[in-house]
Amino acid sequence: MIVALARRLGGALLSVALLVTLVFFMIYATPGGPAYSILGVHASPNAVAALNRQMGLDHPVWQQYLTWWMHLARGDLGYSYTEHAPVASLIGSYLHNTLLLDSVVAIAAIGAAVVLGLAQGAYAHRLPGRLIGAWQIVGYSLPTFFVGTVVILVFAADLAWLPPGGIGGAAAAGHPLMPWRHLALPAATLALPLAAGLSRYFGHQVRDEYRQDYVRAAAARGLGPARIAFGHVLRNAARPLATLIGMMVPSLFVGGVLTESVFNYPGLGWLLWRSALEQDYPTLTAIVLLIGILTVLGNLAADLLNTVLDVRVRYD
Amino acid sequence: MNARGRIALAVRGLTVGLAREPGARALVDDLSFEVAEGEMLAFVGESGSGKSLTAAAIFGLLPFGVRRLAGSVRLHDTELTALSERALRARRGRDMGLVFQNPLTALNPSHSIQAQIAETYHVHKGGTRRAAKERTRALLAEVGLANTANGPETYPHQLSGGMRQRAMIATALACDPTLLIADEPTTALDVVVQAQILDLLARLRKERGLAVVLITHDLALAASCADRILVLYAGRAVEEGCAARFFKTPYHPYSRALRDALPPLHGQGARLAEISGLPPGPGALPRGCRFAPRCPNVQNDCRETEPAMRRTEPRFACLHPCLGAP
Amino acid sequence: MTDERLSLDSEGRTRAYGLMWTWPRMVRAASAEYLGAGLMLALAFFCWIGPTLYPHNGLAIHAHHILSAPDRRFALGTDALGRNVLARLMRGGQTTLAIAFWASAIGLVAGLAYGMAAGLGPAWIDRLLMRLLDALLAIPTLVLMIFFAAIMPLGDVGLATLLGLVSWPGIARLARNETLAARERDYVRAARQFGANGFYVAHAHILRAMLPLVVVNATFLMADMILGLSGLSFLGLGIQPPHASWGGLLNTGAGLAVIGSWWLIVFPGLAIFLAILAMNMLGQGMLARLNGEASG
Numbered sequence: 001m002i003v004a005l006a007r008r009l010g011g012a013l014l015s016v017a018l019l020v021t022l023v024f025f026m027i028y029a030t031p032g033g034p035a036y037s038i039l040g041v042h043a044s045p046n047a048v049a050a051l052n053r054q055m056g057l058d059h060p061v062w063q064q065y066l067t068w069w070m071h072l073a074r075g076d077l078g079y080s081y082t083e084h085a086p087v088a089s090l091i092g093s094y095l096h097n098t099l100l101l102d103s104v105v106a107i108a109a110i111g112a113a114v115v116l117g118l119a120q121g122a123y124a125h126r127l128p129g130r131l132i133g134a135w136q137i138v139g140y141s142l143p144t145f146f147v148g149t150v151v152i153l154v155f156a157a158d159l160a161w162l163p164p165g166g167i168g169g170a171a172a173a174g175h176p177l178m179p180w181r182h183l184a185l186p187a188a189t190l191a192l193p194l195a196a197g198l199s200r201y202f203g204h205q206v207r208d209e210y211r212q213d214y215v216r217a218a219a220a221r222g223l224g225p226a227r228i229a230f231g232h233v234l235r236n237a238a239r240p241l242a243t244l245i246g247m248m249v250p251s252l253f254v255g256g257v258l259t260e261s262v263f264n265y266p267g268l269g270w271l272l273w274r275s276a277l278e279q280d281y282p283t284l285t286a287i288v289l290l291i292g293i294l295t296v297l298g299n300l301a302a303d304l305l306n307t308v309l310d311v312r313v314r315y316d
Numbered sequence: 317m318n319a320r321g322r323i324a325l326a327v328r329g330l331t332v333g334l335a336r337e338p339g340a341r342a343l344v345d346d347l348s349f350e351v352a353e354g355e356m357l358a359f360v361g362e363s364g365s366g367k368s369l370t371a372a373a374i375f376g377l378l379p380f381g382v383r384r385l386a387g388s389v390r391l392h393d394t395e396l397t398a399l400s401e402r403a404l405r406a407r408r409g410r411d412m413g414l415v416f417q418n419p420l421t422a423l424n425p426s427h428s429i430q431a432q433i434a435e436t437y438h439v440h441k442g443g444t445r446r447a448a449k450e451r452t453r454a455l456l457a458e459v460g461l462a463n464t465a466n467g468p469e470t471y472p473h474q475l476s477g478g479m480r481q482r483a484m485i486a487t488a489l490a491c492d493p494t495l496l497i498a499d500e501p502t503t504a505l506d507v508v509v510q511a512q513i514l515d516l517l518a519r520l521r522k523e524r525g526l527a528v529v530l531i532t533h534d535l536a537l538a539a540s541c542a543d544r545i546l547v548l549y550a551g552r553a554v555e556e557g558c559a560a561r562f563f564k565t566p567y568h569p570y571s572r573a574l575r576d577a578l579p580p581l582h583g584q585g586a587r588l589a590e591i592s593g594l595p596p597g598p599g600a601l602p603r604g605c606r607f608a609p610r611c612p613n614v615q616n617d618c619r620e621t622e623p624a625m626r627r628t629e630p631r632f633a634c635l636h637p638c639l640g641a642p
Numbered sequence: 643m644t645d646e647r648l649s650l651d652s653e654g655r656t657r658a659y660g661l662m663w664t665w666p667r668m669v670r671a672a673s674a675e676y677l678g679a680g681l682m683l684a685l686a687f688f689c690w691i692g693p694t695l696y697p698h699n700g701l702a703i704h705a706h707h708i709l710s711a712p713d714r715r716f717a718l719g720t721d722a723l724g725r726n727v728l729a730r731l732m733r734g735g736q737t738t739l740a741i742a743f744w745a746s747a748i749g750l751v752a753g754l755a756y757g758m759a760a761g762l763g764p765a766w767i768d769r770l771l772m773r774l775l776d777a778l779l780a781i782p783t784l785v786l787m788i789f790f791a792a793i794m795p796l797g798d799v800g801l802a803t804l805l806g807l808v809s810w811p812g813i814a815r816l817a818r819n820e821t822l823a824a825r826e827r828d829y830v831r832a833a834r835q836f837g838a839n840g841f842y843v844a845h846a847h848i849l850r851a852m853l854p855l856v857v858v859n860a861t862f863l864m865a866d867m868i869l870g871l872s873g874l875s876f877l878g879l880g881i882q883p884p885h886a887s888w889g890g891l892l893n894t895g896a897g898l899a900v901i902g903s904w905w906l907i908v909f910p911g912l913a914i915f916l917a918i919l920a921m922n923m924l925g926q927g928m929l930a931r932l933n934g935e936a937s938g
Contacts, residue, residue, distance in 0.1 A: 222409030
């Protein structure tokens with residue numbers, strides 16, 4: 001088991017290293033280069049050359065590549081020319097907001113997926129199962145940015161129940177419900193497609209488990225439906241769910257970019273969007289890298305969770 | 317036969333069919349039989365003949381879309397078909413146990429053997445964790461898994477096929493049921509282990525006075541260990557009788573064909589007999605006798621009237637039985 | 643009898659649901675893949691044949707009809723510049739669907755090539771390519787799209803290429819796994835031992851074996867592309883104004899909807915949703931059929 005863990009950890013580290021390399025070459029291969037985005041498209045070639053020299057962009061590739069690694073190792077992610085702040089410090093607060101939103105979303109989506117998936121699997125051939133199935137395909141076909149705008153229109157503009165976006169600023173400080181009131185709409189918007197996708201997958205898993213002999217055997221031993229569902233089916237069906245939750249991390253970020261933009265929620269996705277519009281390279285690069293690393297970590301966590309849940313892996 | 321015990325299970329006129337098309341011909345049609353305490357009855361038939369459906373109907377666990385259309389199932393003094401789902405659930409596992417063909421899939425892979433036995437015991441009898449643990453240990457020892465009984469928690473994948481089937485039997489016996497239905501319990505096992513499991517079933521039957529229904533497609537196996545044999549064809553009982561008599565003089569042409577298809581134990585036999593054609597599917601049952609299209613004794617009336625089961629010994633359902641020398 | 647499915651319901655409950663069985667059966671008769679294909683055809687008809695039936699210019703500015711609600715003259719209203727929303731929706735649909743289609747085609751070919759190369763090549767190539775794929779998969783597609791769209795301004799062809807080139811890893815993984823599986827099948831091994839050359843085997847056996855699954859995933863890819871392109875345009879990074887696109891319409895409409903012009907977001911949003919729904923239903927339906935189940 002320790003060997004398996006070490007191998008997974010090694011794999012994850014290798015993935016991160018490849019990721020860093022990949023991102024480096026993505027920037028390196030960019031036509032124009034960062035200097036234009038700082039100085040504007042109409043900058044004189046001389047000014048561009050000077051800036052390139054200043055940023056070390058005239059060195060050979062391998063030297064730039066090494067510098068890139070050294071900067072990363074020191075935690076130096078560059079300097080944002082549009083925000084006028086070091087990227088690393090810039091990202092901190094945005095990351096905090098995103099993690100807050102994403103944890104709320106993840107908990108809501110997983111909770112909904114488990115409840116709906118169990119119901120769908122248990123009533124696979126009947127009305128509840130079919131209704132849930134229809135809801136799922138609609139749920140994950142709905143673009144978050146569309147749902148977001150409609151939700152703002154209805155709940156914030158028309159009904160004025162909840163704030164349309166942001167995180168509240170100074171006026172909200174001190175109010176105990178404020179962060180939650182601001183989280184409600186973006187979280188619901190982002191959770192909808194995730195819950196739909198997750199519950200569909202989980203529902204199929206549950207349905208397959210219900211077809212197993214051990215479920216019939218458990219019923220034949222006189223166990224009730226609730227005991228079978230929660231004591232037997234849930235655990236076996238949840239095993240692949242752990243992998244899926246790990247794979248959910250990218251979807252969280254993708255949905256996050258759009259949702260945060262719609263709601264003007266100052267998270268990582270929103271920052272990515274702003275820096276893309278303003279062509280703020282260092283920030284853009286850092287966020288792409290950060291999201292990649294978080295994804296690798298998410299998959300690693302899912303792997304480890306799998307190992308814990310599966311007795312066959314654990315004991316072999 | 318003469319020293320027969322109390323009747324444990326009595327099934328009368330059991331008919332099972334599709335819920336959506338109650339008018340269609342049944343998957344199990346008008347089946348009646350009894351099993352006494354300490355007796356083993358073997359159901360013999362090809363796949364699709366309704367053996368497993370009968371077991372499911374007795375337990376009230378028919379698959380979705382399949383329904384018991386008629387008939388009664390009595391376990392001792394209780395009419396099971398009259399019970400509510402909740403009351404029936406309390407009987408499953410407590411008064412009757414079910415053993416499956418493949419113990420690897422019929423045991424939950426992520427629960428230990430011990431936990432699965434203890435759970436059954438706990439659900440029906442309550443009591444302390446300790447009592448359930450004691451009970452589990454005793455049961456495992458009884459089915460011949462002494463090492464597992466005294467050892468740590470064991471998961472199904474850690475056991476061999478035969479040991480798994482022993483564990484499966486232990487889960488079915490957790491609450492000392494009076495009836496055990498074993499659905500192809502040895503089909504997934506190799507021959508040596510098969511014999512061990514059958515020995516175990518025979519021993520349990522004798523020691524506990526257990527009524528056993530053995531479901532199998534293997535006539536030789538049925539003949540070697542059952543007291544009585546009931547042959548099913550396309551959902552209907554075609555012949556029933558004491559195993560020795562049955563093996564010597566089967567009356568129904570299908571039973572005889574089945575017996576003649578067995579290789580002889582001694583000597584160089586002639587070419588084995590075979591039954592031409594395939595059994596009919598539930599959607600394509602012929603008029604009259606269901607075996608008629610494949611029957612060597614077939615006559616015109618066979619295609620018109622469905623023969624009824626004789627009420628007295630020898631019991632068979634055929635208009636033109638094999639009466640000559642075997 | 644081993645495939646019997648368990649149902650936890652007693653017979654009584656089965657009976658209670660008996661009546662309700664009629665309508666899901668009707669839905670199943672018109673199963674998901676046909677509904678999806680029909681919906682997609684209807685949308686394509688709307689976008690390409692629609693303009694001939696409804697000849698209005700989506701770029702013409704009607705200064706006296708700014709932000710007018712849907713009425714007899716402008717069936718879906720007008721935008722802040724007084725442009726006809728229905729006409730723009732048709733034009734925008736052409737752009738959106740065409741780019742999404744070509745992007746899927748590019749992604750499909752790239753993914754198939756990469757995946758089959760990994761699956762057919764020696765083990766070390768496979769390991770290398772898969773490791774690279776893992777690293778690439780760690781960055782969500784939309785994030786990659788945003789990154790590249792930000793650093794280079796793109797036209798329609800450029801967008802299709804970009805979308806295609808960032809979206810192939812899923813297909814590549816599928817193709818690689820299917821190739822590995824097909825490679826071990828007896829008929830493929832037999833063909834190789836008879837001396838069939840690698841390209842022939844790859845084409846005649848392996849590609850053909852995985853084609854159904856690939857087609858299914860291509861429809862999901864198309865759904866992803868519609869979503870990605872619309873998302874990108876919604877963020878202001880995809881198709882640039884004054885060119886209409888569904889995501890772009892939603893982007894410009896979002897601010898105005900709050901002050902009452904709901905038609906500016908409802909119709910483009912519905913169009914995007916329906917297009918994605920159509921592809922998802924088509925894919926799900928085909929997948930269910932491949933797996934031998936009734937869809938639903």
